[in-house]
Amino acid sequence: MKGSTLPPFDPSDPIGLDDLLAPEDLAVRDTVRRWAADRVLPHIAQWYEAGELPGIRELAQELGRIGALGMSLTGYGCAGATAVQYGLACLELEAADSGIRSLVSVQGSLAMYAIHRFGSEEQKREWLPRMAAGEVIGCFGLTEPDHGSDPAAMTTRAERDGTDWVLTGRKMWITNGSVAGVAVVWARTDEGIRGFVVPTDAPGFSAPEIKHKWSLRASVTSELVLDGVRLPADAVLPEVTGLRGPLSCLSHARYGIVWGAMGAARSSFEAALEYAVSREQFGKPLAGFQLTQAKLADMAVELHKGVLLAHHLGRRMDAGTLRPEQISFGKLNNVREAIDICRTARTILGANGISLEYPVMRHATNLESVLTYEGTVEMHQLVLGKALTGVDAFR
Template sequence: MTDPLRLLDIPSIVPPEERDIQETVAKFAEDRLRPGIREWYESGEFPRELAREFGKLGVLGMHLDGHGCAGVSALGYGLACLELEAADSGFRSFVSVQGSLAMYSIHRYGSDEQKAEWLPRMAAGGAIGCFGLTEPDFGSDPGGMRTRAVRDGDDWVLDGSKMWITNGSIADVATVWARTEDGIRGFLVPAGTPGFTARSLGHKLSLRASVTAELVFDGVRLPGSALLPLARGLSAPLSCLNEARFGILFGAVGAARDSIECALGYAKTRTQFGKPIAGFQLTQRKLADMAVSVNCAMLLALHLAGLKDRGTIRGEQISAGKLNNVREALAIARECRTVLGGSGITTEYAPLRHANNLESVLTYEGTSEVHTLVLGQALTGIPAYR
């Protein structure tokens, strides 16, 4: 057995249409992504040409309807995220931000003209989007944002900054959230708009095969048509984050599965004291515990996909999935590194790369602490973080 999810025969319960999606994305990852990931991770590079390849694959905004989007099920989208993150979290991050944040914000809250202008190009990978919510001093508390948009005749003038923005410096358009006299509103800011600059952040130990940037807005003048007309209040950007978190809870399973497969293959061939280390009780205990954990995480993901496809999923349920699955995946990746011994610190083997990436995944789209408090509020009715 190489796939630990076969321990409980989980692949057999995936419907044929979604299984086809998963297999297609898995083959793309095997043929196109895995051969280059060591080089891209070490060099801190995300190849921009992958955007059009993801578009051709059909994974950009794949869970949205119309405007060049495939409109697949939540389960199909989740399984695509799983296979992308099994290759590297950076690939799933790109697809999540493009489809579940930038495109979803336009699809859900944009005008017909905004949808027609941006969504077909973004679905094809011809235009890249980013999502500007987090600020240097306001991560878990986005309601405290300082970025401000002020009316000036028919225009808006935008000032402020955003931090830790995936795709930021390669994006053709940014969805930017700002405080206005009418509350928090969303704006579409095309790259190259005077006063708008994006700077890539380097020296990262995590998500190295992904672009992370700071966005700065210095008197950026936008026409009235840049406003997302249906987005009012903080609930709008938070609804986009829930879309991205759903992909994350599947993606984390992919990183965990890939780590176990790597450790299992190594343990069967690495010989110590005259036999493969897979034959030692302590190694088998590690492998057994990790296999049970990843199967439980996958069953949780499948259950939440069912709720989402039925339109009954709640925010705290997504929080439970993101909290559990990322936490378990990070523990699994770290444990798999111990199975690999000293070899596990090199880029030849995936688990430590996955563990490094998952440190970011644990923090973005809501930290583990915040998701814990979301669940605490759901259980007690008392919001502990306010």
């Protein structure tokens, strides 16, 4: 319109995506961003270098107080946030570190979601309020040492002994495992694959921590060992049998990754942009060279396209129309693009890019895990390939 005044260009929001957010959305985002800036960013390089996440139980309780645990679930002390609000929280948490977002995702989108959707009323009342408050940390046992992408081949078994269940087997790469108070464990039974709510103080349950990781170092990762763990009959999740149970939980968690990966990408892009403006070479800032500007422009385009895709999928989830194939679309695209953004950012920082004084290499190595867990690139390509062609090429 002639004579109208355009809003100024905002380098942090170049296509105006904040216009899509309601005041309530912005409040959630800003609350989580402030918490991460106060409690994570001052310490994360030290935690990452040490390969530990000290004070995880205190951090979980703080996350509970700001409503970040199981935040898209309703009732039982959960915040009842929208899918978009949950996604915004994931983005801000992963902008701090993927390990922090993983803590929240496993707690809310896997362990709590499984109990909320498939559990009995008694299970919900017993566990969900304490998990939402961060008083109890949860983990999710699906992946096994020899069965990652093919959970249907799991060997962990649950057998009836009178009215009890007895669980035997191993799970691998389990976030939160050694600090969890409750584990949702999936096992093969004579009836099919079932989920079990397992208190981690049950005799025969142990969770040795996995060390020597070069990715997700500020995160607790464990093996779960179930050596004849005896559970009462009411430990089983009553509302689901088969892989539909764990796969629906994974879909919910993958949705958070669609957002979270863009948080890691944003942090790396911002570090590269600030560095390019302040660092001088050949008598002028790096930002004054055409090749550097081309890199920054390409990074910004992919970053904000990824956030726009996450917004779109979030609106579909809130409307009840989001399909699992669409979540695969989002995870496949956004994690791949996030890694590429981190790698490009590293080239702008040069040798400084490998230093923990900057977040770029930490995000890049974390994203190598995010690329693999909850569905590898190949699995999501095949999910989309089947959806596009109607032909199942998994086997």
